[in-house]
Amino acid sequence: MPQTEKLEESPKGRLSRDVQRKIGQQLRAMYTDVVNEGVPDRFADLLRRLDDKNK
Amino acid sequence: MPAQHDMRESMLAAVPNLRAFAVSLCGDIDRANDLVQETLLRAWAHQDSFEPGTNMSAWLFTILRNHFRTEYRKRRREVEDADGGYAERLTSPEAQTGHVEFGELREALLHLPPDQREALILVGASGFSYEEAAHICECAVGTIKSRVNRARKKLAELLTIELEPEPESAPQVLIRRAV
Numbered sequence A: 001m002p003q004t005e006k007l008e009e010s011p012k013g014r015l016s017r018d019v020q021r022k023i024g025q026q027l028r029a030m031y032t033d034v035v036n037e038g039v040p041d042r043f044a045d046l047l048r049r050l051d052d053k054n055k
Numbered sequence B: 001m002p003a004q005h006d007m008r009e010s011m012l013a014a015v016p017n018l019r020a021f022a023v024s025l026c027g028d029i030d031r032a033n034d035l036v037q038e039t040l041l042r043a044w045a046h047q048d049s050f051e052p053g054t055n056m057s058a059w060l061f062t063i064l065r066n067h068f069r070t071e072y073r074k075r076r077r078e079v080e081d082a083d084g085g086y087a088e089r090l091t092s093p094e095a096q097t098g099h100v101e102f103g104e105l106r107e108a109l110l111h112l113p114p115d116q117r118e119a120l121i122l123v124g125a126s127g128f129s130y131e132e133a134a135h136i137c138e139c140a141v142g143t144i145k146s147r148v149n150r151a152r153k154k155l156a157e158l159l160t161i162e163l164e165p166e167p168e169s170a171p172q173v174l175i176r177r178a179v
Helices: A017-035 A041-054 B002-026 B029-045 B056-083 B093-097 B100-110 B114-124 B130-137 B141-163 B167-178
Strands: none
Touching: A017 B002, A017 B100, A017 B114, A017 B141, A041 B002, A041 B029, B002 B029, B002 B056, B002 B100, B002 B114, B029 B056, B056 B114, B056 B130, B100 B114, B100 B141, B114 B130, B114 B141, B130 B141
16 A cells, blocks of 8 residues: 555545545455455355255 | 256355455454355345346345345444444454555445445445446445445545654544544
8 A cells, every 4th residue: 555645635525536546446456355365165165065955 | 957056156256256345344354254154145045036147246245235234233233232322343454354455444444334335345346337336235326426425535534644644744643533
């Protein structure tokens, strides 16, 4: 996360494109970090058990 | 049964995104995993209510979101009962998630009202359209748009505090942090 830049707001209280872009980038980076962990075993196992039970 | 196998595969494929959504909502990886597990169990038990050909991911997100909201209300009641009306107390997200580099952002997210938080994540991170997000949150498209705007604005404020470099602004930081 960039620590040195200050987020600025435009006079009307609307966020500048730049701020919106930064927020979007950070949000997506945080989100992707978790997505990249993939599927933990517990969930693959859970769905396998549920699937087997229905057979 | 091929249809059921497809169901399992589709649900499995949605797990990474469901976890990312859940962590963003609650800021706690263990609780997020529990939310995802409950979502999968509910979805499996109610497979009949899924309309084939519609967006499976949006359907699962809806289940997770509703479960989170029910839990959130329940927790808040418990905290209010125990704590004389104060809102849900937040513990350090860094300690809970293990994702230190996004600690400040996670903490800022937790300071947003839940309806703004979910709208911002769905549109800004999960990649849903405003229309899909409105469907998931069971509200009007205009409501989602205004929630996303308010969430961005509040987040910018909160992150400005975190990013503030000048030491002379410290008293202001303390005041604003306390709000």
